Amino acid sequence: MKTLWIFAHPEDRSLNASLRDTGIAALREQGHQVRESDLYAMCWKPVIDGADFPRETGGRLRVGEAQERAHAGGGLSWDVREEQEKLAWADTLVFQFPLWWMGPPAILKGWLDRVFTQGFAFGVKDAEGNPRRYGDGGLAGKRATVITSVGARPSGFGPRGIHGHIDDVLFPLHHGTFWYTGMEALPPFVIYGADRLTEDEYAPYADELRGHLLGLPTAEPLRFRSERGGDYGGDLVLRAGVEPERTGFAAHSLGRAGGTEERRRYPEDGSGARTGMSV
Amino acid sequence: MKTLWIFAHPEDRSLNASLRDTGIAALREQGHQVRESDLYAMCWKPVIDGADFPRETGGRLRVGEAQERAHAGGGLSWDVREEQEKLAWADTLVFQFPLWWMGPPAILKGWLDRVFTQGFAFGVKDAEGNPRRYGDGGLAGKRATVITSVGARPSGFGPRGIHGHIDDVLFPLHHGTFWYTGMEALPPFVIYGADRLTEDEYAPYADELRGHLLGLPTAEPLRFRSERGGDYGGDLVLRAGVEPERTGFAAHSLGRAGGTEERRRYPEDGSGARTGMSV
Numbered sequence: 001m002k003t004l005w006i007f008a009h010p011e012d013r014s015l016n017a018s019l020r021d022t023g024i025a026a027l028r029e030q031g032h033q034v035r036e037s038d039l040y041a042m043c044w045k046p047v048i049d050g051a052d053f054p055r056e057t058g059g060r061l062r063v064g065e066a067q068e069r070a071h072a073g074g075g076l077s078w079d080v081r082e083e084q085e086k087l088a089w090a091d092t093l094v095f096q097f098p099l100w101w102m103g104p105p106a107i108l109k110g111w112l113d114r115v116f117t118q119g120f121a122f123g124v125k126d127a128e129g130n131p132r133r134y135g136d137g138g139l140a141g142k143r144a145t146v147i148t149s150v151g152a153r154p155s156g157f158g159p160r161g162i163h164g165h166i167d168d169v170l171f172p173l174h175h176g177t178f179w180y181t182g183m184e185a186l187p188p189f190v191i192y193g194a195d196r197l198t199e200d201e202y203a204p205y206a207d208e209l210r211g212h213l214l215g216l217p218t219a220e221p222l223r224f225r226s227e228r229g230g231d232y233g234g235d236l237v238l239r240a241g242v243e244p245e246r247t248g249f250a251a252h253s254l255g256r257a258g259g260t261e262e263r264r265r266y267p268e269d270g271s272g273a274r275t276g277m278s279v
Numbered sequence: 280m281k282t283l284w285i286f287a288h289p290e291d292r293s294l295n296a297s298l299r300d301t302g303i304a305a306l307r308e309q310g311h312q313v314r315e316s317d318l319y320a321m322c323w324k325p326v327i328d329g330a331d332f333p334r335e336t337g338g339r340l341r342v343g344e345a346q347e348r349a350h351a352g353g354g355l356s357w358d359v360r361e362e363q364e365k366l367a368w369a370d371t372l373v374f375q376f377p378l379w380w381m382g383p384p385a386i387l388k389g390w391l392d393r394v395f396t397q398g399f400a401f402g403v404k405d406a407e408g409n410p411r412r413y414g415d416g417g418l419a420g421k422r423a424t425v426i427t428s429v430g431a432r433p434s435g436f437g438p439r440g441i442h443g444h445i446d447d448v449l450f451p452l453h454h455g456t457f458w459y460t461g462m463e464a465l466p467p468f469v470i471y472g473a474d475r476l477t478e479d480e481y482a483p484y485a486d487e488l489r490g491h492l493l494g495l496p497t498a499e500p501l502r503f504r505s506e507r508g509g510d511y512g513g514d515l516v517l518r519a520g521v522e523p524e525r526t527g528f529a530a531h532s533l534g535r536a537g538g539t540e541e542r543r544r545y546p547e548d549g550s551g552a553r554t555g556m557s558v
Contacts, residue, residue, distance in 0.1 A: 010328045011340040046325055046385035049289045061290040063377075064430070064474065098342075102451035103382055106325035106389030112380050134441060151343070156515040159526040162413060162506060163515070164450065168528050171443065172381035172451075195343065227441060236435040236442070247438040248527035249447050 001032045001217055004090035008039045008097040008108035015194055016149055018202065019209055020096055023147070026210040035086055039107045045079065046110020052077050068119035076117065083115040092216060093144040093183070095173070098194070102169055112177060121181040133180055135226030140182030145216060146170055147209070149194035157192070166190055167222075171249040175224055184221035187212075223254035280311045280496055283369035287318045287376040287387035294473055295428055297481065298488055299375055302426070305489040314365055318386045324358065325389020331356050347398035355396065362394040371495060372423040372462070374452070377473070381448055391456060400460040412459055414505030419461030424495060425449055426488070428473035436471070445469055446501075450528040454503055463500035466491075502533035 005024060009016040024034050037044075053066040054075045070076045076084070087093070097104045104112075116122065121138045125131055132140070148170075150157065157166040166188070167174075174185035189212045191197070191205060225231045231242045238251060284303060288295040303313050316323075332345040333354045349355045355363070366372075376383045383391075395401065400417045404410055411419070427449075429436065436445040445467070446453075453464035468491045470476070470484060504510045510521045517530060 010326075010342065013339045014341075040326075040328065046389065047289075047319075048384065049319065060292045062293075063289070101388070101391050101395070102455035103388065105327065106385045106392050109380070109382065109388045110325065110385030113385050116380070153514070158516060160517040160530055161515055162504075162511055162517075162531065163455065164528050164531065165526060168447070169451070169455075172448070176381035176442065176448075225441075232441055235432070236440055237437060238439040238441075247444060248529055249443050250527055251439055252441065252443065 001027070001092045002090050003027055003032055003034045003092045003094060004037065004086050005034055005094045005096065006037045006039065006108065006111065008095075008105050008111075010040050012041075015191070015197060015202075016096060016098060016147075019147065019191070019206065022206045023094070023096075023209050023213050027213055030214055035089070037083060037086065037111070039111055042079075044107055044111060046107045046113070048110070048113050052080070052114065064118040064123065067117035068123060071117050071119040080114050080117070083111070084117075084120060087115070087139070087142075091142055093142060094147060094213075095144065096147040099148045099150045099169070102164075103172070116177070116181060130228070132182065133227050134175075135179060135182065135224065135229065137180060137182030139178075142182075143184045143186050143216070143221060144178045145186040145212075145219075146173060146188040147191075147212075148188065149191040151195040152192060154190075154192045157190070167253070168249045174222055175249070175252060179224045185224070186216055186219045186221055225252050225254060280306070280371045281369050282306055282311055282313045282371045282373060283316065283365050284313055284373045284375065285316045285318065285387065285390065287374075287384050287390075289319050294470070294476060294481075295375060295377060295426075298426065298470070298485065301485045302373070302488050302492050306492055309493055314368070316362060316365065316390070318390055321358075323386055323390060325386045325392070327389070327392050331359070331393065343397040343402065346396035347402060350396050350398040359393050359396070362390070363396075363399060366394070366418070366421075370421055372421060373426060373492075374423065375426040378427045378429045378448070381443075382451070395456070395460060409507070411461065412506050413454075414458060414461065414503065414508065416459060416461030418457075421461070422463045422465050422495070422500060423457045424465040424491075424498075425452060425467040426470075426491075427467065428470040430474040431471060433469075433471045436469070446532070447528045453501055454528070454531060458503045464503070465495055465498045465500055504531050504533060 005020065007016070007020050011017065024036070027034050048063060050061050053061070053070045054073075067076075095104070095108065097108050103109065119138075122133065123131070124138045126136075132138070152163060155161055156163045157169065159165050163169065170188055174188075178185045189209060197205070225238075227236070231238055233239050238246075243251060284299065286295075286299050290296065303315070306313050327342060329340050332340070332349045333352075346355075374383070374387065376387050382388065398417075401412065402410075403417045405415075411417070431442060434440055435442045436448065438444050442448065449467055453467075457464045468488060476484070504517075506515070510517055512518050522530060
């Protein structure tokens, strides 16, 4: 694999940083290529603003149009172009972050906002002028996986858990971002109870992560419906005959293929000392 | 009302900025107080990092703990304290932003990451030491509404639309953020087809927004289940007897109360010139 590892954690002595080091070493040992975007180390600018684009004097900033025009004319800022070059190189993306307010930290949200530009990642058309989205797009052919840590127990992120099912919590990334731009979403690696994990308990997590990563080349992606596969009408609504009773995010999923069993590891002792690596 | 209006759009000559001006003027005309956090104008720093906290020499940054300690000791950075002071003053929050990658722009995500600190917004306990979450919390007693613009048509964000139902798309904010910290989520105001809206079509949107805002004092909130209302077990999973067949985000909702009908306005002419105000 040619892997681009996007890392978004402020502390280099954290559980997440340890897992990153473990994971990247495991990939390289197996002969995979890895490039990194360590967003904190890069002092990544997360905010889209007028400085990102060449602008006509007095012109209004219309973000989508400005992105597309700048992309077409080579006028995107150097940091965005550098990330897009890495993306073009990679066949596999790893997004690693602690889950804050049910989503990626601002620095990673802003990497998506700025790098997945109109005309590059989305807003692209096929030869007949049809929009390429949801199963096709500027990043078609690539695969992406999320590695994320949460403080809660797995039960709270289960199908009827209070935080919402982890599949739904990650749906805006898996479906609204990866699948929307044409990428396949590979099963996520979720570390539950990350606040409680002690250093003694680290080894089995590291082993699981190695297994997850080395299995990526043959992993079955999450199966979502393609926009143009026949399930949706021209109004982008599921046709009446397609699982008529279903609503919610899950209606757009065809389920997980066999063998992509969900990880449910959790620190054995819920009262574990909080002196371990930070999340 | 004492309203804090949090605004996250990079362009002051945009549809969103026009709606903000219209909305704030309408509130003030009716005698409501309004304070603003215009995140772009403030050059808001969205990234949580070590500079946010007083740190012991050589200490690891553990974000949650560092937030709680800094909040208790008055050591949060001045910009975060200023926003928390505004929050403490307000009884009603308005979050206005264009929906990017199914969520708020990084600058607003980072406002949540940095301002909703542990010990202030969440991670607070009652007199018996029980955690106050989901229907209770550091921001209990306040109400919040989202105003957001999307490029797509309403059908794509309907119950079976390809982007996911707007109620699910906004669930991480409504439930995972507002409700989690004790706030009630008021119905959102969603502007569909925002890219296509022309200046001629602005007036009815402005009227609807005025109606939305002036109705907030009596608006029925979205109804979510309280963590401690009896529907969840100690594992934070819905008890077997509570709507046994339901999964997904909607399982945690008690539905919308009467009268909070969803807005479905959309520019009449889908091919409308794109020369209007930007989103």
